[in-house]
Amino acid sequence: MGKDKEGKTNFQLKVPKGTKDWAGEDMVIRDKIFGSITEVFKRHGAVTIDTPVFELKEILAGKYGEDSKLIYDLADQGGELTSLRYDLTVPFARWLAMNSNIQNIKRYHIAKVYRRDQPAMTKGRMREFYQCDFDIAGTYDPMLPDAEIIRITCEIFQALGWEGRYTIKLNHRKILDGIFQVCGVPTDKLRTISSAVDKLDKSPWEEVRKEMTKEKGLDPAVADKIGQYVVKKGGDDLLQQLQKDEQLSANESAKAGLSDMDLLFGYLRTFGVLDKISFDMSLARGLDYYTGVIYEVVTEGSAPQTSEGQALQQQGKKESKPKKHASNIDGEEDRSNDPSVGVGSVAAGGRYDNLVSMFSGKQQIPCVGISFGVDRIFSITKQRLAADSSAAPIRTNEVDVYVMAFGGKGFEGLLKERMDVAKRLWDAGIKAEFSWKVKPKLPAQFKAAETNGVPFALILGDDELAAGKCKIKEMGLPSDHPEKDGVLIEMANLEQEVKQRIARQAEQASLVDGLKKM
Amino acid sequence: MGKDKEGKTNFQLKVPKGTKDWAGEDMVIRDKIFGSITEVFKRHGAVTIDTPVFELKEILAGKYGEDSKLIYDLADQGGELTSLRYDLTVPFARWLAMNSNIQNIKRYHIAKVYRRDQPAMTKGRMREFYQCDFDIAGTYDPMLPDAEIIRITCEIFQALGWEGRYTIKLNHRKILDGIFQVCGVPTDKLRTISSAVDKLDKSPWEEVRKEMTKEKGLDPAVADKIGQYVVKKGGDDLLQQLQKDEQLSANESAKAGLSDMDLLFGYLRTFGVLDKISFDMSLARGLDYYTGVIYEVVTEGSAPQTSEGQALQQQGKKESKPKKHASNIDGEEDRSNDPSVGVGSVAAGGRYDNLVSMFSGKQQIPCVGISFGVDRIFSITKQRLAADSSAAPIRTNEVDVYVMAFGGKGFEGLLKERMDVAKRLWDAGIKAEFSWKVKPKLPAQFKAAETNGVPFALILGDDELAAGKCKIKEMGLPSDHPEKDGVLIEMANLEQEVKQRIARQAEQASLVDGLKKM
Incomplete structure (x- = not known):
């Protein structure tokens, strides 16, 4: 692809008349x-x-x-x-x-x-x-x-x-x-x-x-x-x-x-x-x-x-x-x-x-x-x-799990661990994302998950990992819900634990009507 | 759409060079x-x-x-x-x-x-x-x-x-x-x-x-x-x-x-x-x-x-x-x-x-x-x-049930009954077809099902219907299979019976690999 010899923006940036982009x-x-x-x-x-x-x-x-x-x-x-x-x-x-x-x-x-x-x-x-x-x-x-x-x-x-x-x-x-x-x-x-x-x-x-x-x-x-x-x-x-x-x-x-x-x-x-x-x-x-x-x-x-x-x-x-x-x-x-x-x-x-x-x-x-x-x-x-004010907000992607990490002083971001967990989830066919930052901040990670309506956060921390565990948190639970702050699961059963929770949530969602509530 | 004033086939019937139809x-x-x-x-x-x-x-x-x-x-x-x-x-x-x-x-x-x-x-x-x-x-x-x-x-x-x-x-x-x-x-x-x-x-x-x-x-x-x-x-x-x-x-x-x-x-x-x-x-x-x-x-x-x-x-x-x-x-x-x-x-x-x-x-x-x-x-x-000689033949449609009818002398084709059964299956979300003939012959109906690789035949007959039943037959069973000639099911449980059998077959099929065996 050569350079645009006509210069950069000397023409109108638009789609042809009567056409549109879909996104x-x-x-x-x-x-x-x-x-x-x-x-x-x-x-x-x-x-x-x-x-x-x-x-x-x-x-x-x-x-x-x-x-x-x-x-x-x-x-x-x-x-x-x-x-x-x-x-x-x-x-x-x-x-x-x-x-x-x-x-x-x-x-x-x-x-x-x-x-x-x-x-x-x-x-x-x-x-x-x-x-x-x-x-x-x-x-x-x-x-x-x-x-x-x-x-x-x-x-x-x-x-x-x-x-x-x-x-x-x-x-x-x-x-x-x-x-x-x-x-x-x-x-x-x-x-x-x-x-x-x-x-x-x-x-x-x-x-x-x-x-x-x-x-x-x-x-x-x-x-x-x-x-x-x-x-x-x-x-x-x-x-x-x-x-x-x-x-x-x-x-x-x-x-x-x-x-x-x-x-x-x-x-x-x-x-x-x-x-x-x-x-x-x-x-x-x-x-x-x-x-x-x-x-x-x-x-x-x-x-x-x-x-x-x-x-x-x-x-x-x-x-x-x-x-x-x-x-x-x-x-x-x-x-x-x-x-x-x-x-x-x-x-x-x-x-x-x-x-x-x-x-x-x-x-x-x-x-x-x-x-x-x-x-x-x-x-x-x-x-x-x-x-329809009762219609649920429309999600544009289908990610089920956002893999995040947090830590105190000297926190290095746990990038390799997040990648490793994402790999395990993908291998199991689970839709997952993680932040493409080496040292992401926890609020930014939560915000990314919330913006896209991701239903589950998987939270890695040094102490939990040392104990062979990580935390899974269902997003958007009410503040008085017993699992509001997430629950610890065994890293050994990671895929199974995550799949069960996704399936349970999907079951509940399928009770509400498809297209009207999407 | 007006008449083709140039006549019917005075041009080559083809797609443009470098393009093709997919079917x-x-x-x-x-x-x-x-x-x-x-x-x-x-x-x-x-x-x-x-x-x-x-x-x-x-x-x-x-x-x-x-x-x-x-x-x-x-x-x-x-x-x-x-x-x-x-x-x-x-x-x-x-x-x-x-x-x-x-x-x-x-x-x-x-x-x-x-x-x-x-x-x-x-x-x-x-x-x-x-x-x-x-x-x-x-x-x-x-x-x-x-x-x-x-x-x-x-x-x-x-x-x-x-x-x-x-x-x-x-x-x-x-x-x-x-x-x-x-x-x-x-x-x-x-x-x-x-x-x-x-x-x-x-x-x-x-x-x-x-x-x-x-x-x-x-x-x-x-x-x-x-x-x-x-x-x-x-x-x-x-x-x-x-x-x-x-x-x-x-x-x-x-x-x-x-x-x-x-x-x-x-x-x-x-x-x-x-x-x-x-x-x-x-x-x-x-x-x-x-x-x-x-x-x-x-x-x-x-x-x-x-x-x-x-x-x-x-x-x-x-x-x-x-x-x-x-x-x-x-x-x-x-x-x-x-x-x-x-x-x-x-x-x-x-x-x-x-x-x-x-x-x-x-x-x-x-x-x-x-x-x-x-x-x-x-x-x-x-x-x-x-x-790959082990690959299963590729089906071009996804019909699960072919609804057919048979009868002896004076057989009128059971069209209304076939339509009624098809309607019930469609209402239940089941993929179904029947012959668009008022009085179809049984071999022609079986042939239609076989040609498309439809897994189940639902066979209606006057006597069975009078008894509130019809026959379901899994296609392609070996000749020594006990259910080779089909089994009678209650018309009242039609949708449920059919769904169970489709699910059972899908489960077996999912054991073999997806794309390679499609």
């Missing part, structure tokens, strides 16, 4: 979230794959419609043209197409994706952010993988401590298409009218109607018919109501979609998660490639925090629509403090049966999946932890 | 390696940070000397100019400089880095590859953090099952500089002569001498003096020999370095790792920024596999020198099968006390660290596992 408590919270999610995936037999952070440019080309302009390209330095991945779905489809021996897989992938969008940092919208995708590829009996994905989603939010605080909005592309057909939408307008419906979570019907009729040239009578359907939401009752709708039942697409939903609702009831669902006819999802069931998870905090809105806002805000502010992509405006920017849905997905064939040509692998917005989940979790 | 067994092995390494870091109180995959271009500028041409730039699409990170050290130094409240930290970081180098895939050298860095920043008493890094390195290779198969080559920049000064190297030639010495692990002294004298204009007499020193290697004995060298002892730099080494050797003895060390005067390390102790870990397989070499080859090959083939960066030559490309050292690092101030200007934070070449470690581990 300290944030890193710990994020790792716990990843851990909780991964545990649920593994419980359902999922495996993980890892794809390169950049793909050939042509792999991403033509996959993201208008949002393609948000793709980060690498500079042409000779050789292949490549771009940073925009999501984890296209790389997964590319991987499936390249590995034709794999006809089915449950895979999860937690990794960073890149979008040259206008960042809104405090709301969890970044240019570099994590996605956590789970997808099931393969040909199975109808709605069984779909039901398991909903079940997995519920297990994940339960593991995160969100029980009772989230709703899974559910709809079906075939039902939507059937409704559009029944109402008289021309075939070539199906997708664009679907996109308009997708805005119902943040615009009132009147505005969406205007978009359909004025911008997209739909017959107002057709729009009004659509309006009667897409405001409906409910559960089993809504499904029964739609099934009784003679016009819909006569439509092939709607009929197939309703039959799927009927099956799905039964499976969700068996899986004990039907009460987490809202069958929401206004849910359309932006991406073109969905072919069946679609879903989106909203929670408190998903909704924008302004009063400027409509009743529909209460059901949460859809994923950011980058095109709205694409004109200002590289402007200096930071929308971090713009309260109209909600964190959006915290997870979303659906069935996409035709994506893999875009790469493989001949081969078709049906897929259904969900993507968790883990940065958004992080933001909400962090806010909740901050608001 | 299946490779992914499992890699995750186990990351897990083993992380466990050791945490045992020593380390925390992790995560920095963006790209940095402002000017942060990386002027840090990598000639190798700067290997940096991947992002395209200028308006806004800031950025580049993919080349290593994890510069981002760490940048982070320290930006967070002046942090005066000391033990941090690890496992993440991908990017170099537009000529790939040699099978040897583990890629354009996108993982690095695993551990660094200690802060002001402490001399050589204590340095000693702990060596100790951590030894714990890691022990955890990976490499005991007795690796050597840590050790040297000190101040000793090297002292030698050069004592031999009469002009001050302005110190670094370039050091670079020449760095090649001694793959070139004979005669060649290095030629580079010094012919290319770099060093007085041949001076080169010969250097030659007497840099071929030396050993342990404590070599240290004592150098300490007795009157010329060296009279040199300030050498004296300081020897004093450091004396201290370090004592600490390493206390930590029980002195026998892993080779004090190697030819070790110089390529990067300019080291200021103290330097080290490099070599192992069987680090050495190039040709016979074209010299005796020195046996001690392992240094990290790839990209400049050697930079002229062909984007050529189509793939050196995957070139046996002269060894996997290089598997870990390397040293003390760098002046790097942070390149960013912070005023503030100086001394650092010492090591970088593990985890892709290389992966390649070697995989080869060893493949060669």
Whole structure:
């Protein structure tokens, strides 16, 4: 590494716009979230794959419609043209197409994706952010993988401590298409009218109607018919109501979609998660490639925090629509403090049966999946932890024992002895630290242990060592506790004594709930 | 996602050159390696940070000397100019400089880095590859953090099952500089002569001498003096020999370095790792920024596999020198099968006390660290596992129970019952799967369980269910085992019965060694 010829600080010391460093408590919270999610995936037999952070440019080309302009390209330095991945779905489809021996897989992938969008940092919208995708590829009996994905989603939010605080909005592309057909939408307008419906979570019907009729040239009578359907939401009752709708039942697409939903609702009831669902006819999802069931998870905090809105806002805000502010992509405006920017849905997905064939040509692998917005989940979790006064302070390291020494006049620091004890603890797999000072002061050693929340101090002294003993002290005991000043243990049983105490404390800690109390 | 307007397969379906997908067994092995390494870091109180995959271009500028041409730039699409990170050290130094409240930290970081180098895939050298860095920043008493890094390195290779198969080559920049000064190297030639010495692990002294004298204009007499020193290697004995060298002892730099080494050797003895060390005067390390102790870990397989070499080859090959083939960066030559490309050292690092101030200007934070070449470690581990016929097959998922059903004539598949049992198991935190077929055949269900190495089958049948029971069968029991056909358990105690059996099996499995038997 040569010298910085430009001098030392003649440029701004910062990370690129829309990116951030993770450290300290944030890193710990994020790792716990990843851990909780991964545990649920593994419980359902999922495996993980890892794809390169950049793909050939042509792999991403033509996959993201208008949002393609948000793709980060690498500079042409000779050789292949490549771009940073925009999501984890296209790389997964590319991987499936390249590995034709794999006809089915449950895979999860937690990794960073890149979008040259206008960042809104405090709301969890970044240019570099994590996605956590789970997808099931393969040909199975109808709605069984779909039901398991909903079940997995519920297990994940339960593991995160969100029980009772989230709703899974559910709809079906075939039902939507059937409704559009029944109402008289021309075939070539199906997708664009679907996109308009997708805005119902943040615009009132009147505005969406205007978009359909004025911008997209739909017959107002057709729009009004659509309006009667897409405001409906409910559960089993809504499904029964739609099934009784003679016009819909006569439509092939709607009929197939309703039959799927009927099956799905039964499976969700068996899986004990039907009460987490809202069958929401206004849910359309932006991406073109969905072919069946679609879903989106909203929670408190998903909704924008302004009063400027409509009743529909209460059901949460859809994923950011980058095109709205694409004109200002590289402007200096930071929308971090713009309260109209909600964190959006915290997870979303659906069935996409035709994506893999875009790469493989001949081969078709049906897929259904969900993507968790883990940065958004992080933001909400962090806010909740901050608001929870009963939450224990978050430790950033996991050290169990701080090895210290003390002595009177002529005290030489007992460095070799501290190192020797640390070595014994490490050899036994115990997490331990000691001061990197030859002659540390006792208060400084205690302070180091306390700052990091280390639960045990192991205190060496000349007299105790001469007697083959040392003192172990549990930190933070009340002043009237009999073991407040620590207890003497035999150096010969050091590892065993320490392990027992750590295990006992861990047992007590496991009685309190995991993530909420971390 | 719009349609691919270019058509379906009119481009090559591949990942960018020098990158790869990770899946299946490779992914499992890699995750186990990351897990083993992380466990050791945490045992020593380390925390992790995560920095963006790209940095402002000017942060990386002027840090990598000639190798700067290997940096991947992002395209200028308006806004800031950025580049993919080349290593994890510069981002760490940048982070320290930006967070002046942090005066000391033990941090690890496992993440991908990017170099537009000529790939040699099978040897583990890629354009996108993982690095695993551990660094200690802060002001402490001399050589204590340095000693702990060596100790951590030894714990890691022990955890990976490499005991007795690796050597840590050790040297000190101040000793090297002292030698050069004592031999009469002009001050302005110190670094370039050091670079020449760095090649001694793959070139004979005669060649290095030629580079010094012919290319770099060093007085041949001076080169010969250097030659007497840099071929030396050993342990404590070599240290004592150098300490007795009157010329060296009279040199300030050498004296300081020897004093450091004396201290370090004592600490390493206390930590029980002195026998892993080779004090190697030819070790110089390529990067300019080291200021103290330097080290490099070599192992069987680090050495190039040709016979074209010299005796020195046996001690392992240094990290790839990209400049050697930079002229062909984007050529189509793939050196995957070139046996002269060894996997290089598997870990390397040293003390760098002046790097942070390149960013912070005023503030100086001394650092010492090591970088593990985890892709290389992966390649070697995989080869060893493949060669180890006693290694158990690697499971790619972790499912413990496969829930199946069987029945005679009129069998309806017991789908609801299988789903209900799966739900109960998931609720209890048990990893379980069932067939996503309404009426699966029993052999197909057994095959699915066997293919994935699932240890237990839970078999539902009409008669058993009517009696409130089901059958649990441990897979792979020998044909004369009394429980070979499974045992009936009460449905009421389902979760408990299953958990007990999983725990019992895990206990037996933990008796065999972790990584080697996975």
